[in-house]
Amino acid sequence: MPATPPRAMQAMDLDAGRDQAFMDQVAHESGQDLKSCYQCGNCTAGCAYSHDYDIPVHQVMRLVQLGLKDAALSCRSIWLCATCQACTTRCPNNIQVATVMDVLRHMARRAGHAPERLVKTFADSFLASVARHGRVFEAGLAACFALKSGKPMQDAGLGPAMLSRGKLAFLPHEPGGSAKAEVAAIFERFAQGRHRAPATGTKAEDKA
Amino acid sequence: MSLRLGYYPGCSQSGTAAEYDISTRACCRALGMELADVPNWTCCGSTPAHTVDHHLAGALAARNLLQAEKAGLERVVTPCPSCLAALKTADSHLADEAYKAGVEALLGRPAPGPVDCQSTLQALFEHIGPEGVKARVKRPLTGLRVATYYGCILNRPPGLMAFDDPENPVAMDRLLEACGATVVDFPFKTECCGAAFGMPRLDVMQRLSARILDMAESVGADVIAVACPLCQMNLDLRRGQVNAASGRDIRLPVPYFTQLMGLALGLPEAELCLPKLVLPLEPALAAAQQREAAGRAEAQARAAAKAAKNGTPRSEPVCKEDAPCA
Numbered sequence: 001m002p003a004t005p006p007r008a009m010q011a012m013d014l015d016a017g018r019d020q021a022f023m024d025q026v027a028h029e030s031g032q033d034l035k036s037c038y039q040c041g042n043c044t045a046g047c048a049y050s051h052d053y054d055i056p057v058h059q060v061m062r063l064v065q066l067g068l069k070d071a072a073l074s075c076r077s078i079w080l081c082a083t084c085q086a087c088t089t090r091c092p093n094n095i096q097v098a099t100v101m102d103v104l105r106h107m108a109r110r111a112g113h114a115p116e117r118l119v120k121t122f123a124d125s126f127l128a129s130v131a132r133h134g135r136v137f138e139a140g141l142a143a144c145f146a147l148k149s150g151k152p153m154q155d156a157g158l159g160p161a162m163l164s165r166g167k168l169a170f171l172p173h174e175p176g177g178s179a180k181a182e183v184a185a186i187f188e189r190f191a192q193g194r195h196r197a198p199a200t201g202t203k204a205e206d207k208a
Numbered sequence: 209m210s211l212r213l214g215y216y217p218g219c220s221q222s223g224t225a226a227e228y229d230i231s232t233r234a235c236c237r238a239l240g241m242e243l244a245d246v247p248n249w250t251c252c253g254s255t256p257a258h259t260v261d262h263h264l265a266g267a268l269a270a271r272n273l274l275q276a277e278k279a280g281l282e283r284v285v286t287p288c289p290s291c292l293a294a295l296k297t298a299d300s301h302l303a304d305e306a307y308k309a310g311v312e313a314l315l316g317r318p319a320p321g322p323v324d325c326q327s328t329l330q331a332l333f334e335h336i337g338p339e340g341v342k343a344r345v346k347r348p349l350t351g352l353r354v355a356t357y358y359g360c361i362l363n364r365p366p367g368l369m370a371f372d373d374p375e376n377p378v379a380m381d382r383l384l385e386a387c388g389a390t391v392v393d394f395p396f397k398t399e400c401c402g403a404a405f406g407m408p409r410l411d412v413m414q415r416l417s418a419r420i421l422d423m424a425e426s427v428g429a430d431v432i433a434v435a436c437p438l439c440q441m442n443l444d445l446r447r448g449q450v451n452a453a454s455g456r457d458i459r460l461p462v463p464y465f466t467q468l469m470g471l472a473l474g475l476p477e478a479e480l481c482l483p484k485l486v487l488p489l490e491p492a493l494a495a496a497q498q499r500e501a502a503g504r505a506e507a508q509a510r511a512a513a514k515a516a517k518n519g520t521p522r523s524e525p526v527c528k529e530d531a532p533c534a
Contacts, residue, residue: 029262048400052412080412082403083255084360089374096365105259118408123256130251130268136219145407154410158445162224165484167445173222179248179275186267186314195263195310 018067026064030103036093037061043087043097053077057087057097064100073108079116081105121148131187134180137172211335214281215243216272216295216325218288218437219251224445225288225437227481231466232287232328234479238470239336239344246276246284252294255404266307267314269298274320283324285331287466289362289436295325296368327362329435329465330371333379338386346474348388351500352493354468355394355429356380357420357443359401359436374398380465384433387472396423401442406449414453417442421450421458430492433465440464444486461487 027034037058044056054076055063063072072078078101087097114120125144129136146152162168174180189195221229236243253268273295276284286292302308302319312319326334332341358377366374375398381391401420402413420443424432434440442450444462451457463485470480482489 048416049412051415052409080405080409082360082400082405083258084400084403085364086360086398086400088365098365102258102262106261109260116408119405122404122408123259126254126256127260127264130253130257134250135222136251136254138219138223142407149408155407157448161445161486165486167224167226167484169223173219175248175250177248179250182271183250183268185316186264186271189314189316190261190264190267194313195261195267 014066019069020067022069022072023064023067025107026100026103029106030096030100032095032100033093034061034064034095034100037065037091037095038093040092042090042092046086046090048084048086049077049080049082052080057081057101060104061095061097061100064104072104073111074113074115076115077101078104078108079114079119118149121145127187131184133172134175134183135173137169139168139170140172211240212242212244213331214246214276214279214284216246216249216252216276216284216286216291218286218291219254220437220441221287224441225464227467227484228287228437228440228464230479230481231464231470231475234475235332235466235469235473236328238473238475239332239340241331241335243285244279244281246272246281247279249275252291254290254294257294258297262301263307263310263314265294266298266301266311269294270302270311270315270319273299273323273325274315274317276323277320281323283326285326285328287328287435287437289327289359290438292325292327293361293368295323299323299325300368327371327435329362329379329383333372333383338382341383341469341473342386345387345472347472349384349468349472349496350388351503352389352468352496353392353428353430354384354389355392355424355427355432356384356397356465357394357401357424357432357434357439358397359434359439360398360403362398362435364398380433380435384465384468387469389468389472392427392429394424394427394429396420401439403438403442406442406446410449411453413442413446414450417446417450418454418456421447421460422454422456424460425458429460430496431468431489432460432462433468434462435465447487459487459491461485461489461492463489 039058039062041058044050044058047057050056057077060072060075060077081101083098083102085098091097122145125141125148126136129141142155217229233243249272251268252272253265257265257268299322302311308319358380363369363372363374363377372379377397385391399420400416402416405413432443440462467480467482
């Protein structure tokens with residue numbers, strides 16, 4: 001036996017770069033037992049988006065198990081997951097994999113990552129429309145996204161088919177009563193971070 | 209006897225998917241299911257809300273559950289799978305006290321108690337059922353070969369949605385069979401169409417929707433019946449984009465299952481809104497009728513030839529299944 005094994009056979013240092021706080025946070029926010037993933041790959045096998053992912057979903061789960069925060073939060077995959085729930089449905093250990101992907105996306109947003117810029121732009125434009133009108137105003141959303149995306153003509157060809165079939169409303173279909181204001185208030189409280197510490201929300205405000 | 213259910217239409221159903229809303233209401237009315245709209249409903253948050261924050265998603269959905277609760281509606285049905293997932297997820301997660309406190313902080317008032325939410329497909333299947341539908345069919349869809357496409361989240365995850373089989377759902381199959389249609393074996397019933405990536409990543413949506421269309425064509429379907437406004441938009445309105453990417457020219461129409469059901473129930477044109485479909489349904493209906501007629505003529509000719517050969521004249525054509533074994 002040689003005194004020094006070839007490099008490929010050297011033991012990996014699994015503690016290197018492990019971020020325990022990140023692992024705990026993903027487990028807490030998703031409510032999932034991440035240790036129970038044994039890397040069978042069933043999630044990746046059934047994932048319609050593996051073709052477009054930079055890291056297949058079972059490997060994203062592995063990155064979380066290894067506590068490799070930056071690698072997990074900076075990947076494109078978490079932005080391309082459509083929450084189709086095939087992974088969650090087929091996980092032999094009942095891990096809600098799609099929920100873990102959702103939580104990673106939340107954390108990536110907070111950390112300022114958005115490698116799929118337009119996916120983030122679409123979600124932001126959608127929610128801005130809801131905050132403003134109480135319901136999604138489809139034509140407004142399409143126009144807003146077209147301007148922000150830098151691809152203004154991508155869906156222009158759909159216009160005639162929509163117009164001739166009365167599928168494009170030019171005015172928002174807003175709810176009555178105080179509904180619109182109630183939705184706007186939900187978004188205002190969210191922007192203030194009231195959901196983060198609901199029990200101590202008033203104290204935090206008092207301090208401010 | 210009439211059954212009264214709360215109804216949450218959802219945003220798409222007052223715009224790009226108006227025909228889903230109109231045909232759903234018409235079918236429910238014709239089948240004796242009374243729908244009472246959730247008063248002043250607002251957006252459920254859909255996919256964008258839960259991808260941003262779970263408390264925000266919960267609050268946007270819970271506001272509608274509160275509206276239903278205030279109106280005394282114990283059960284809410286919705287035609288849209290994405291709305292259903294948002295409402296059911298909020299309802300389920302509100303059982304967790306810490307989560308509920310976060311949602312209440314955004315709502316600015318107490319969260320609603322449990323509200324039972326279902327798809328209109330589930331309500332039609334459980335309250336009316338295939339037999340109830342069959343009894344009211346006036347114009348059977350005989351010979352129309354339908355691929356039933358449920359989309360990804362109508363039945364998934366099974367622990368939350370708690371209806372039908374998550375891998376091979378059959379509720380729409382049974383209802384359309386009751387309407388006289390022939391439901392073909394379609395392996396992509398729950399595969400994803402590309403969801404809301406049509407705007408931000410058109411290439412991804414094109415690839416995924418092309419797979420669905422290819423499979424439907426290869427199993428010999430005349431139409432793809434859907435239960436989701438986003439699936440319908442990707443497969444119908446965006447068909448030109450999908451065909452352009454795949455280099456195909458697939459013209460299969462994509463009606464909502466409620467439009468097909470309404471047709472079989474003999475509902476008026478105005479309640480079916482067939483002209484709102486980008487790929488017209490009429491050629492598929494005509495092709496199915498022609499095929500049926502040709503099939504009947506062929507069976508009659510075979511029976512006549514057989515009768516002539518056996519020397520026993522028959523006035524009635526014999527179906528192969530009815531003939532005695534040799």
